[in-house]
Amino acid sequence: MEQFIFGKLTFATLPHEWFTVGGTVFITGMMIVGALFLTKTKRWKWLWREWLTSVDPKKIGIMYLIMAMLMLFRGGIDAVMMWTQQALASSNMPGLMGSQHGFIDASHFQEIATAHGNIMVFFVTMGFLFGLMNLILPLQIGARDVASPLLNTLGFWLYVAGAILINMFFVFGGHFSATGWLAAMPLSELQYSPGVGVDYWNWSLQVSGLGTLLGGINFIMTILKMRAPGMKLRDVPVFTWASFCSMLIVISIFPILAMTLALLFLDRFFGMHFFTSTAGGNPMMYINLIWTWGHPEIYVLILPIFGIWSEVVSTFSQKRLFGYTNTILATAGVMGLSMLVWLHHFFTMGAGADVNAFFGVITEFIAIPTGALFLSWLFTMFRGKISFKTPMYWFLGFVSTFSFGGMAGVMMGIAPIDFQVHNSLFLIAHFHTMVIGGALFGIFAGISYWFPKISGFTLNERLGKYAFWLWITGFLTAFVPLYILGLMGATRRLDHYAASTGWQPLFIVSAIGSLIIGCAVTMQVIQLVVSIRDRKKNQAGNDPWNGRTLEWYAPSPAPVYNFAVVPEVTGRDAFWEMKQKDLPKPVYHDIHMPKNTATGIYIAGFAFLIGFAMVWHIIWLAVLALIGAVVVLIRRAFDENTEYIIPASEVERIEKERRKD
């Protein structure tokens, strides 16, 4: 009976190590402080009505950014713990805090490494990107809203549910998965990982992956169907195009992830044998499937970033982007190729020379469009009028890291080179160069570029540049040693190593780098706080950078309907063109907008319960939650009253107020 009610959940599983207890205390502490603040300022209702149930992509975007920042904090602490451990964990050093080497034991270290990877990819980078896309993409194409506001809020809340689920072991105990960020197989099968860790991993990804898929569908529909009148696909701004390619990858690959995770669930829940090494199962199948999804996933992250660079370079050079058509073609080329190269993640599985050669060559082909993109930016800057605002700093930082990290990636496309650096710290350094130097720097550039549009005021330039210099210094100090360590034979995920290897000094240098990165993040927080404090001084106006695309035509911050009068578009760089001629006096009409809805948050809440219940084998709860989700969905389907009208007079009032500058 007890097992029926609580599944595998018992008192013994509740958190009892210092790190889980610490996590629990921290999480509950934060929740209590938050709740007290909301009660004191009487903001519960405001929070629910204005934010949590909002379908306004601008608000959803801001919630994505906040969530991603929180998760960056979590993933960053993981990273610093790993760095500290490796700096201490030479085998001749005494262990601290009851651990044999360093200050955390092997399983805990592997859990941290797994969680760090998952959190940084799924909940930080993806969160930031979806946030920026929500905030900017509808504005760029002159739309008042996204195609399906419901899918959008549902996608966001599923992402949040996944993020909470991945942290749930802090509160309810058990352990997190210790099998690497993509669950090494057959290590993640019941035979080798009987605990709930892999299930937490599985369900967290399943839930948030569904959210990503729905978000992807919504953005594709938005770009195809919601563009301003006159805006042809060949006039769409580059960031939107890049996001479109990225979302096409999402809808192509996330079903593969969902299916792979479902098969793993069958293996682990019903004792089936899809991926086991016994009884006819095949772990190589899992590795193929997970990388068929996992490799393109990285391009989901990087393609919109390429779009951001095109926008930033063109705006801050005050010049049209060089070779628009070819830039789009290059982006689409990267998109297509990214789905054909997954096998380069396991050249070492022994597939044979022909297979390795094929996938190696396709991998290298990706460098052709990527190199062409770099030259796009170079030619765009040529004969421009370049102003060095913070986003341009990030761009130059990107150029000087990403290109070399990318070269390391192309080199690993050559199978014999990969044999020597596969799963070594060289590989780790390579993909952190791609994800930090590429994706994260791009996100920072995007945020400081669009921040005035989001908030109405600019970020502090000086502090932003300090943060940049700290980031780049910390990045180089942290990751250059890892390239060298990899070449010395250091593999990834080592919780300790033999003193005779002589790796410790390099690990210490690398750990110092992580502290500098910590300072950089602190500087960014200070930048944000100072900018908010000085917001009156830093009022941005609608068009602070002399922008080219439609988002700069909307007021800053944009009202809920984005554009009082939907602009007629006649070509590329629509706003740049509008600025060259006089606009007629606007005539306002009533505007239809979608009503806020709690459907998304309810369904995601049920999805969270399903995930949690399945982790602990609490079948009744999973069934109830599933019924709950379906009922909410049906109820919503019968809701005819999902829109409201903003009368023309109200629009006129808001516009007068917003456009007084």
Added chain:
Amino acid sequence: MGLREKFIIFILIVTDVILIAYLFLRDKTVAVFQPSGLIAMQERNVFFFAAALGLSVIVPIVLAIFVIAWKYRADNPKAKYTPDWHENKKLEIFRWTLMCLVIGVLAVVTVFVAHSLDPYAPIKSETKPLTIQVVALQWRWLFIYPDQHIATINYAAIPEKTPVIFNLTADAPMNSFWVPALGGQIYAMAGMSTQTHLMANTIGTFYGSDAEISGKGFADMRFAVQAMTEKDFDAWVNTTKNSPDKLTNNVYIQLAKPTEDNKQHSFTLADDTLYNDIMMKYMEPGHDIKY
């Protein structure tokens, strides 16, 4: 602080990093760059070639971006400004051909070396190759010498300048067998047998490890490869043959149990079919290794 000063500081930081790295590495071996094996040496040469080719394109592009950024800065009154210039056929042809050429060369090399350095390809040599069967366990390495009828744990002795055929399987999760000084990795997987060919050019003790996460004790899955002269190797085989420990099925079952004990050990081999038996365990039910 002007842009110029910041740029100088940036360059100084980069130089510092390189300098410190150099000072630190002077007396250390970077195994992949200073290998002791035939295959690793060839792999290193491919690495250097690819790096040189890549850098020859990337360095000029990155430098050009910085030079252009500086030259066309907004407060440079002498720089030309053409806000609407955005198309140029010649530059388009230039950028696509440049990238296609470089990657084309690399692709040809890739296909060639993927075949010549395929781990399954035998090493051409006058000397008769030595066969070693490798079994990844939780969490140690078992090396079986079927022709010498001996077995070792966590270390392997090999004769120098002799090709060694490693056949690999696992009685554990997936593992990746790596001796950076001798050559690249190959996975060891349960129920399957993979193969790699390596050869030590000199005598020495080389660091080897598992590169793929395989559970709690994975960081201790280190082993040593001891390359010795042919004479020393024969002597070593003879001493090991006289080892009092016999690797029977019973002993193997004990060995295969998860342990973080990574001590080295040697055995005489009781059953020549052990390697196949270990693989068969996973091929179909009922093939468990019996007492």
